Amino acid sequence: MLPKGLLLLLIIIYSCAAEHETSMLPEAYVDAAQRSTHTNNWAVLVDASRFWFNYRHVANVLSIYRSVKRLGIPDSQIILMIADDMACNARNPRPGQVYNNANQHINVYGDDVEVDYRGYEVTVENFVRLLTGRTQNGTARSKKLLSDAGSNVLIYLTGHGGDGFLKFQDSEEITSQELADGIQQMWEKKRYNELFFMVDTCQAASLYEKFTSPNVLAVASSLVGEDSLSHHVDPSIGVYMIDRYTYYALEFLEKVQPFSKRTIGEFLQVCPKRVCISTVGVRKDLYRRDPHKVPITDFFGAIRPTRVSTDRINVTLANEEDFVNEVVQSEPRKQFKIILEPQFTAELIK
Amino acid sequence: MTTALAFLLLLLFTPLAPLALAQIHQSQYHTDEQFHEELVVRPLAGDHVNTYFQFTTRWHYGNRNNLYHTQLTPRVIAEILQTYDVKELHIGLTQGLWRYETWGYPIVEATGGAELWAWFSSPNLTSEDVDKQWMRLANVFSGVLCASLNFVDNTNSIAPKHIFRPQFMHLGNQSQQFVRYSTLPREIVCTENLTPWKKLLPCGSASGLATLLNSGYVHNTKYHSLGVKVRTLCDSSDPDNCIVELTQTANLVYDLKLLEQSSTDFSLRRLFGMGLNGYCELATSSNIYVQRNEQGERFQLVPQPQHELTSTVGGYTVLYGVYDIQQLFAGPGARLFNIAWVGAKGNSNREQTLPPPLYAHRYLLGNGQKRGRIATEVTNTHYEPLPVVLMELVPWYVHAYLHTLRLRSKPQHLHECSAKMLKFQLLHYAPGKQRELPTHLEIGFVLPAQSSALITIEVDYLLLKWLEYPPDANHGHYIGAAVISSQLPIGRNYTALPLEGHLFKDSFNASRATYLLTLRTEALIVSLPTPDFSMPYNVICLACTVVALAFGPIHSVATKLIIVERQTTMPRNLLRKLFHKLTNRAGKRSTDVVGDQPLKRKPDGEPEAKVEEVKQQPDQAESNQSCDKQASM
Numbered sequence: 001m002l003p004k005g006l007l008l009l010l011i012i013i014y015s016c017a018a019e020h021e022t023s024m025l026p027e028a029y030v031d032a033a034q035r036s037t038h039t040n041n042w043a044v045l046v047d048a049s050r051f052w053f054n055y056r057h058v059a060n061v062l063s064i065y066r067s068v069k070r071l072g073i074p075d076s077q078i079i080l081m082i083a084d085d086m087a088c089n090a091r092n093p094r095p096g097q098v099y100n101n102a103n104q105h106i107n108v109y110g111d112d113v114e115v116d117y118r119g120y121e122v123t124v125e126n127f128v129r130l131l132t133g134r135t136q137n138g139t140a141r142s143k144k145l146l147s148d149a150g151s152n153v154l155i156y157l158t159g160h161g162g163d164g165f166l167k168f169q170d171s172e173e174i175t176s177q178e179l180a181d182g183i184q185q186m187w188e189k190k191r192y193n194e195l196f197f198m199v200d201t202c203q204a205a206s207l208y209e210k211f212t213s214p215n216v217l218a219v220a221s222s223l224v225g226e227d228s229l230s231h232h233v234d235p236s237i238g239v240y241m242i243d244r245y246t247y248y249a250l251e252f253l254e255k256v257q258p259f260s261k262r263t264i265g266e267f268l269q270v271c272p273k274r275v276c277i278s279t280v281g282v283r284k285d286l287y288r289r290d291p292h293k294v295p296i297t298d299f300f301g302a303i304r305p306t307r308v309s310t311d312r313i314n315v316t317l318a319n320e321e322d323f324v325n326e327v328v329q330s331e332p333r334k335q336f337k338i339i340l341e342p343q344f345t346a347e348l349i350k
Numbered sequence: 351m352t353t354a355l356a357f358l359l360l361l362l363f364t365p366l367a368p369l370a371l372a373q374i375h376q377s378q379y380h381t382d383e384q385f386h387e388e389l390v391v392r393p394l395a396g397d398h399v400n401t402y403f404q405f406t407t408r409w410h411y412g413n414r415n416n417l418y419h420t421q422l423t424p425r426v427i428a429e430i431l432q433t434y435d436v437k438e439l440h441i442g443l444t445q446g447l448w449r450y451e452t453w454g455y456p457i458v459e460a461t462g463g464a465e466l467w468a469w470f471s472s473p474n475l476t477s478e479d480v481d482k483q484w485m486r487l488a489n490v491f492s493g494v495l496c497a498s499l500n501f502v503d504n505t506n507s508i509a510p511k512h513i514f515r516p517q518f519m520h521l522g523n524q525s526q527q528f529v530r531y532s533t534l535p536r537e538i539v540c541t542e543n544l545t546p547w548k549k550l551l552p553c554g555s556a557s558g559l560a561t562l563l564n565s566g567y568v569h570n571t572k573y574h575s576l577g578v579k580v581r582t583l584c585d586s587s588d589p590d591n592c593i594v595e596l597t598q599t600a601n602l603v604y605d606l607k608l609l610e611q612s613s614t615d616f617s618l619r620r621l622f623g624m625g626l627n628g629y630c631e632l633a634t635s636s637n638i639y640v641q642r643n644e645q646g647e648r649f650q651l652v653p654q655p656q657h658e659l660t661s662t663v664g665g666y667t668v669l670y671g672v673y674d675i676q677q678l679f680a681g682p683g684a685r686l687f688n689i690a691w692v693g694a695k696g697n698s699n700r701e702q703t704l705p706p707p708l709y710a711h712r713y714l715l716g717n718g719q720k721r722g723r724i725a726t727e728v729t730n731t732h733y734e735p736l737p738v739v740l741m742e743l744v745p746w747y748v749h750a751y752l753h754t755l756r757l758r759s760k761p762q763h764l765h766e767c768s769a770k771m772l773k774f775q776l777l778h779y780a781p782g783k784q785r786e787l788p789t790h791l792e793i794g795f796v797l798p799a800q801s802s803a804l805i806t807i808e809v810d811y812l813l814l815k816w817l818e819y820p821p822d823a824n825h826g827h828y829i830g831a832a833v834i835s836s837q838l839p840i841g842r843n844y845t846a847l848p849l850e851g852h853l854f855k856d857s858f859n860a861s862r863a864t865y866l867l868t869l870r871t872e873a874l875i876v877s878l879p880t881p882d883f884s885m886p887y888n889v890i891c892l893a894c895t896v897v898a899l900a901f902g903p904i905h906s907v908a909t910k911l912i913i914v915e916r917q918t919t920m921p922r923n924l925l926r927k928l929f930h931k932l933t934n935r936a937g938k939r940s941t942d943v944v945g946d947q948p949l950k951r952k953p954d955g956e957p958e959a960k961v962e963e964v965k966q967q968p969d970q971a972e973s974n975q976s977c978d979k980q981a982s983m
Contacts, residue, residue, distance in 0.1 A: 051822070088540035095566070095569035113542050120501070333412065338519060338850040340516070340517055340519065340850065344866055345513075
């Protein structure tokens with residue numbers, strides 16, 4: 001603590017002497033405190049409901065998936081959980097496509113999608129194991145949340161919920177206390193730097209009420225006692241397309257570019273009551289930064305602070321020449337005859 | 351006419367920048383790794399078109415330490431070969447059912463859902479090790495292919511005894527070989543599987559034939575199947591001289607009636623949504639083979655293939671037109687390439703296709719949710735008897751009884767009334783165990799010429815525990831497809847690759863004494879007895895309501911005293927009220943004297959309360975007492 005303070009003091013004194021402009025200092029300091037310190041981004045996107053009539057929840061989660069992927073989070077750092085298959089569902093007249101709008105403007109499923117947990121794998125147990133990093137032995141790497149103390153994590157949940165719970169697959173539910181415990185454990189295990197928790201379900205605000213962990217910013221599509229509503233029906237598939245909150249969130253995110261100056265503060269106001277019908281709930285008391293100064297790409301993108309260096313940096317690979325020579329000098333290998341075992345059980349032929 | 355004209359406008363000259371790279375021809379350099387891409391288009395009966403993509407990466411590597419430095423082989427494949435003792439691996443992800451009777455045999459076999467089997471071999475390998483490695487392997491590929499292969503465990507895996515033989519070459523014969531097989535018939539296949547599958551290719555989906563695999567057009571098909579096959583081939587004399595072979599296949603069947611209602615003409619662009627933009631620069635060869643005879647005779651090709659070749663396999667000749675994509679794109683100037691199949695006008699009398707020599711069907715018999723019978727029907731249309739091996743994997747929630755296994759030949763004609771029993775040549779049965787092991791049954795028999803065999807086995811459906819039901823319990827539970835293997839003496843409808851070869855090209859003129867055939871039947875769906883999951887909730891709600899409704903009145907009847915109170919006539923006026931009170935008090939004093947006796951007579955109770963409540967005339971005290979007694983009874 002002391003050397004850090006000393007260093008800061010020194011910097012202040014130095015810049016005072018150099019700039020002769022004391023009025024700049026506090027602002028620069030405030031900016032430094034407001035600047036993000038994250039080094040990588042992760043996203044956990046969960047659709048918890050099964051069955052065709054919950055098409056809208058899949059469209060919800062895919063909307064966010066599309067946005068985070070477009071803004072630069074790679075598939076290896078997105079954990080996508082989808083409880084049912086809508087794109088290739090026999091009821092879908094457009095196989096391999098999921099739209100957010102009856103006019104079919106945006107195919108949120110896209111041509112390049114990787115679902116990490118799907119179908120019966122989407123359970124409360126798997127979700128909690130994923131958050132807390134207690135996955136079973138032998139779990140594939142793409143099914144693990146390998147975040148660290150420098151990760152900004154986006155958690156998005158959608159499904160059918162109630163006061164204090166969210167249903168998974170119509171057969172089990174996660175409670176707000178379980179969620180809060182999971183996030184607390186993440187904090188204790190240094191699995192996140194900042195966490196943005198977003199939930200689109202009925203009475204969504206009840207899900208973040210029990211949070212106590214620091215650096216968590218939470219937004220919910222509706223307050224306790226309110227229902228979250230869907231946006232519109234597509235008569236050609238006979239079900240609701242998407243939920244209101246996510247529809248407007250996607251509308252906003254579609255305008256965000258990787259280098260845009262849009263902030264989380266703007267994003268939190270994306271769905272006023274007149275369009276959402278439900279009241280969007282926000283919880284900021286655990287979050288130390290001002291959302292209006294946090295770029296939205298801190299959570300939805302994967303832009304990392306870059307340091308420009310004019311110094312020379314040695315990036316030679318160890319023994320690079322060895323590999324190159326090996327390839328060039330290799331001689332054609334000896335061909336051999338392929339003889340396989342008899343492929344049909346011999347006893348029968350007799 | 352206009353459509354025909356449209357088809358003639360085939361070569362679109364559009365500039366494509368990345369193809370400038372194509373000038374660097376990979377095959378000029380010698381490497382130990384080679385990549386080949388092939389596409390086979392076969393028109394099938396009934397306005398169907400089969401397109402088969404095969405991407406083969408073949409890596410001739412030296413010693414084992416070298417396995418991490420891959421160039422074209424995906425690193426994950428090299429790593430699993432390094433980490434696990436797996437020598438051969440087959441994964442299939444399929445949606446739809448292959449119709450053997452009209453379509454003939456596919457180039458690569460697959461069953462609906464996910465299917466995987468693997469061979470493990472290494473010195474000092476035990477069966478327990480293999481079980482562990484098998485589950486790990488499935489977990490790895492569940493991540494690689496985004497499928498729920500992590501559900502593969504010992505409760506749904508078996509070790510087939512006769513039906514699968516190793517297709518790899520191992521170092522000497524001293525080490526034991528183990529095989530594991532499992533299916534997940536419920537698995538869905540969609541873009542999320544196609545995307546990572548394409549990412550295993552050296553060029554990804556950036557260039558080459560893989561650009562044709564667009565999700566919207568792949569999932570529009572009647573049948574689509576993705577396959578991954580890995581095997582290692584080692585020189586038996588030199589253990590350092592090995593080959594890793596990765597074959598990725600995509601087998602699609604389009605229904606032309608769904609694509610275009612008016613005509614049966616089609617083109618690459620119509621099937622895949624776009625023309626071909628070139629070849630994969632890393633590929634040694636990129637070819638398109640188009641079948642010209644049988645159903646292919648109906649069509650004229652525009653542009654004409656560069657050359658044609660005939661392939662005679664087992665007495666049956668197939669004519670193929672060949673397009674060498676590398677030659678087509680050799681010149682400068684990039685463009686999109688398209689092939690059109692234009693049907694002859696007024697040629698509606700299509701020849702009826704002959705059914706293939708051997709095919710099978712499977713169905714469930716019986717009714718109710720308690721027991722049933724699995725029936726498999728294998729038909730031989732050939733004029734010689736055929737040896738058949740059939741393997742069943744019955745999941746643990748269905749109990750199969752070996753003593754009910756029947757194998758009889760089905761009468762072909764109506765006048766033959768007696769069903770003849772057939773003889774088992776081979777029988778392997780491993781009974782299942784609830785929640786632990788599936789039932790594994792393998793039978794072998796000789797199927798007489800021109801006949802069908804019916805194999806039936808009786809099963810019981812188990813009542814699962816509450817938490818063992820999936821979230822959509824009423825959908826039913828699956829029994830995976832049966833696998834049938836045989837040896838055909840003729841090559842009719844037979845298109846599979848010879849096992850020694852690795853390219854589709856190797857199947858040309860590959861006549862053998864016999865042809866190994868593997869078939870898959872339909873998967874079955876059984877509705878196990880499913881409880882009404884909301885029933886306990888309903889019962890609790892109903893019972894609570896009844897109790898609550900009953901409790902209130904009973905409690906008040908049991909504890910409260912019912913007293914008939916006389917209406918007092920209280921005057922409204924204040925003055926009169928005072929007057930009334932005064933007179934009342936005077937009256938009460940007189941009643942106390944009279945009413946003392948009945949109060950004393952009461953054996954127990956709270957006389958104070960009664961005094962407060964009882965506001966009555968002395969002459970009614972007697973009747974009130976009897977009322978109280980009644981209530982306290």
